Amino acid sequence: MSSSNPSNDDGLHGVGKALKHLDLDGHNLPPSPAPSTPTNGRKYALATELVFTEGGDQYNSSSVPIYQSATFKGGPGQEYDYTRSGNPTRSHLERHLAKIMSANRALVVSSGMGACDVITRVLKPGDEVVTGDDLYGGTNRLLTYLKQNMGIVVHHVDTTDVEKTKAVLSEKTTMVLLETPTNPLIKIIDIAGISEAAHKANASAIVAVDNTMMSPYLQNPLDLGADVVYESGTKYLSGHHDVMAGVIAVNNAALGDKFFFMINSTGCGLSPFDSWLLLRGVKTLAIRMEKQQANSMAIAQFLEGHGFKVRYPGLKSHPQYALHWSQARGAGAVLSFETGSIELSERIVESANLFGISVSFGCVNSLISMPCRMSHASIDPATRKERALPEDIIRLCVGIEDINDLIDDLSQALVRAGAVKLTDDGFVALVRSELVGQTGQTTQVVDEP
Numbered sequence: 489m490s491s492s493n494p495s496n497d498d499g500l501h502g503v504g505k506a507l508k509h510l511d512l513d514g515h516n517l518p519p520s521p522a523p524s525t526p527t528n529g530r531k532y533a534l535a536t537e538l539v540f541t542e543g544g545d546q547y548n549s550s551s552v553p554i555y556q557s558a559t560f561k562g563g564p565g566q567e568y569d570y571t572r573s574g575n576p577t578r579s580h581l582e583r584h585l586a587k588i589m590s591a592n593r594a595l596v597v598s599s600g601m602g603a604c605d606v607i608t609r610v611l612k613p614g615d616e617v618v619t620g621d622d623l624y625g626g627t628n629r630l631l632t633y634l635k636q637n638m639g640i641v642v643h644h645v646d647t648t649d650v651e652k653t654k655a656v657l658s659e660k661t662t663m664v665l666l667e668t669p670t671n672p673l674i675k676i677i678d679i680a681g682i683s684e685a686a687h688k689a690n691a692s693a694i695v696a697v698d699n700t701m702m703s704p705y706l707q708n709p710l711d712l713g714a715d716v717v718y719e720s721g722t723k724y725l726s727g728h729h730d731v732m733a734g735v736i737a738v739n740n741a742a743l744g745d746k747f748f749f750m751i752n753s754t755g756c757g758l759s760p761f762d763s764w765l766l767l768r769g770v771k772t773l774a775i776r777m778e779k780q781q782a783n784s785m786a787i788a789q790f791l792e793g794h795g796f797k798v799r800y801p802g803l804k805s806h807p808q809y810a811l812h813w814s815q816a817r818g819a820g821a822v823l824s825f826e827t828g829s830i831e832l833s834e835r836i837v838e839s840a841n842l843f844g845i846s847v848s849f850g851c852v853n854s855l856i857s858m859p860c861r862m863s864h865a866s867i868d869p870a871t872r873k874e875r876a877l878p879e880d881i882i883r884l885c886v887g888i889e890d891i892n893d894l895i896d897d898l899s900q901a902l903v904r905a906g907a908v909k910l911t912d913d914g915f916v917a918l919v920r921s922e923l924v925g926q927t928g929q930t931t932q933v934v935d936e937p
């Protein structure tokens with residue numbers, strides 16, 4: 489790896505020149521692992537930028553080296569002294585992510601919830617947060633903790649409705665925290681509309697968007713007026729369920745510095761090896777996402793075509809189809825559907841074979857889960873009811889397997905679970921009145937949301 493000594497910038501790889509433009513915060517960084525494009529913004533199409541990195545080390549390594557070192561020798565003034573504060577492998581990943589997230593600065597931490605923690609640490613007692621009524625269970629849990637223990641006022645509103653959201657925004661609003669599509673109800677939030685309203689109510693309000701469901705390949709909230717975008721890198725960015733990570737990206741340098749301060753102070757920066765794994769995963773994001781969405785669309789159409797109520801923004805029946813496509817470039821690969829009965833949903837989930845029963849999404853393997861029992865179990869039943877989260881909802885997180893195998897697997901699970909009745913043309917979902925007492929099971933029909 490080149491040292492910070494300018495005499496080593498011999499121009500052989502153009503690294504010395506590129507450096508002048510490397511850091512938009514004005515830091516004149518040494519030629520340690522450089523991003524592929526020496527400017528913020530992209531030179532190539534996103535699919536190309538995802539794979540295009542130039543390490544610039546002295547051996548021209550094709551893969552960025554893992555600097556598995558806690559400390560760096562040298563003394564004051566050097567760029568890296570201690571991995572909690574900074575590490576070349578992590579820096580390379582951060583610069584690469586900034587480029588693909590349309591940001592001036594990206595920071596990587598040890599999980600998506602770690603990212604949410606870093607962002608919400610800027611809040612002070614008395615500050616007000618406006619957020620949605622359908623949120624990942626862990627985010628809801630952290631916000632509830634802040635409300636109950638840290639004196640933060642948290643408003644949960646139906647953020648699909650800009651007018652209802654405006655009604656709770658005020659000069660006291662310090663942060664607006666959005667998810668779109670939401671997990672697990674796949675509701676769509678107008679990022680530009682709410683960002684504008686939030687900044688009108690309080691010019692210094694921070695609009696933070698959890699972009700985990702879409703990834704930077706499909707949606708760039710910073711381009712739509714958000715101040716912060718964060719993601720669970722555990723999902724699409726890495727893609728193989730072999731690493732936990734969180735990513736935060738901003739254009740505002742002061743905000744970036746505040747988040748870096750928190751990361752260095754609390755020690756949640758991503759480890760060198762996990763940074764390397766995430767960088768490797770990001771390179772295949774485009775190809776994975778294309779295949780996962782194509783499979784998801786086919787599955788959504790299959791389920792809807794057989795009479796199930798499906799929530800997926802790729803379907804024209806999605807109530808916010810137009811809004812979603814006005815701000816995103818694809819529908820993603822998470823969909824949910826209802827059966828009318830918790831027991832029936834359980835039997836479907838247990839009858840699937842290729843769809844593994846697991847929390848999380850964004851992996852190359854397909855997954856099936858019941859959010860109320862799994863990812864969202866930390867939201868108490870009364871709150872779930874209040875927020876119209878159907879107890880029977882099944883979430884499918886679609887992978888890259890062969891689509892015929894996935895549809896066969898799902899068909900068998902639906903038939904084995906007794907969720908469908910056979911017709912001359914194949915099968916169709918049972919309607920609620922047909923569910924009561926079917927196949928001798930104790931099937932309790934859940935209320936229509």
Ligand SMILES: Cc1ncc(COP(=O)(O)O)c(C=O)c1O
Nearest residue numbers: 599600601624671700720722733
């Ligand atoms: C939408 C969303 N945001 C954030 C997180 C938190 O990510 P992590 O599990 O990496 O902490 C998750 C899932 O865990 C999620 O589904």
Ligand SMILES: N[C@@H](CCSC[C@H](N)C(=O)O)C(=O)O
Nearest residue numbers: 624626671847848849862863
């Ligand atoms: N036991 C975990 C559950 C993780 S859920 C992971 C993911 N966000 C999903 O939606 O499936 C916890 O309590 O956080």
